[in-house]
Amino acid sequence: NAGVTQTPKFQVLKTGQSMTLQCAQDMNHEYMSWYRQDPGMGLRLIHYSVGAGITDQGEVPNGYNVSRSTTEDFPLRLLSAAPSQTSVYFCASSYASGTYEQYFGPGTRLTVT
Amino acid sequence: GIQVEQSPPDLILQEGANSTLRCNFSDSVNNLQWFHQNPWGQLINLFYIPSGTKQNGRLSATTVATERYSLLYISSSQTTDSGVYFCAVYKAGSARQLTFGSGTQLTVLP
Numbered sequence: 001n002a003g004v005t006q007t008p009k010f011q012v013l014k015t016g017q018s019m020t021l022q023c024a025q026d027m028n029h030e031y032m033s034w035y036r037q038d039p040g041m042g043l044r045l046i047h048y049s050v051g052a053g054i055t056d057q058g059e060v061p062n063g064y065n066v067s068r069s070t071t072e073d074f075p076l077r078l079l080s081a082a083p084s085q086t087s088v089y090f091c092a093s094s095y096a097s098g099t100y101e102q103y104f105g106p107g108t109r110l111t112v113t
Numbered sequence: 114g115i116q117v118e119q120s121p122p123d124l125i126l127q128e129g130a131n132s133t134l135r136c137n138f139s140d141s142v143n144n145l146q147w148f149h150q151n152p153w154g155q156l157i158n159l160f161y162i163p164s165g166t167k168q169n170g171r172l173s174a175t176t177v178a179t180e181r182y183s184l185l186y187i188s189s190s191q192t193t194d195s196g197v198y199f200c201a202v203y204k205a206g207s208a209r210q211l212t213f214g215s216g217t218q219l220t221v222l223p
Contacts, residue, residue, distance in 0.1 A: 042214070042216070043201075045211070100203055104156040106155050
């Protein structure tokens, strides 16, 4: 049981480039989400999904795109990277009912130059 | 939105000492979790504790939901306890968004 996994661990992009951050979980969790962590600002919700085919925006969705074609995977796409997107990105998952405990992946550290 | 305040912001301890970290929140919540972010940046689940008391080894947590606070106790601290401790809450109707406190930076000296 690997839990929540994220790839890559580190990434450097140039302004304007696009890329996809991968997130997968093997706990059969319906709910998955993406957060970004910036120094002094805590973690903020970018996008979330309550099941395959269903996604919605969080607190800071601009510049990011998501889709959810399977229960296990929830990729985050940066459409045109900007220096303001330099951050650490965390994926999280939980069951949709019952306990609301969320589990986080190890994070992806992204630098946009 | 809901406000989460943690105290103290920084704490330096000698190995073996005990400590209490506090989390205050501004509204009733459906979920409260404590996390430890280790020096490598990984967020480790410590407790899921919307109410009541739980213990796990040297760590224990208590949430008094009616008074809107939670406490994390660390006993006989070790250098591996160093890192940032976050409290995060979720309120029904908020898209399951966990609202994080600003954290307590704990440093345990050998």
